[in-house]
Amino acid sequence: DAKTTQPTSMDCAEGRAANLPCNHSTISGNEYVYWYRQIHSQGPQYIIHGLKNNETNEMASLIITEDRKSSTLILPHATLRDTAVYYCIVRVESYNTDKLIFGTGTRLQVFP
């Protein structure tokens, strides 16, 4: 199963864009990249996902490289409430279900 690699921690000034990188060099052609975040031991919160194309929603943008070996989550205007652990996940389809393979994530600290 494909695994992801993320920096352990990052800082970002409030109001600035937060760019969170992720490497997934062993990803297969039909595997999606998902991003979740977890705020202070709450349940993980879905942010965005993509397969090949860049994606944008009300929370964030996802940029996937052409070779699909890496991606970047962009929070365009970070706020203090965006302080959380961000997980880059490869979703694997298997018989009867799917699997989300979580790594240890990036702890993003947004400061005033």
Add this chain to the structure above:
Amino acid sequence: DAGITQSPRHKVTETGTPVTLRCHQTENHRYMYWYRQDPGHGLRLIHYSYGVKDTDKGEVSDGYSVSRSKTEDFLLTLESATSSQTSVYFCAIRAGGAETQYFGPGTRLLVL
């Protein structure tokens, strides 16, 4: 929160006692999941269900059993709790056109 509740939210128990955690959903989703989260490991899949009475093992299923007798409830049982099962347990459902997993608020279990 995708209509997911977990009970209890906190529990302290002793080694060797049976423990049952409940995940309840109100939106008739077919797929349900149990994860555990421990420092340094991210979230790991314990068991999942793809329908009433249809369940299967995840990557860390030893020491756990599950049951799903009706669509809305997915029960996780520790037959004889051990200290290594001290963890935070999250339930998830799969929903939406993108088949995204959405997580409940979690149950903190301490086994003494």
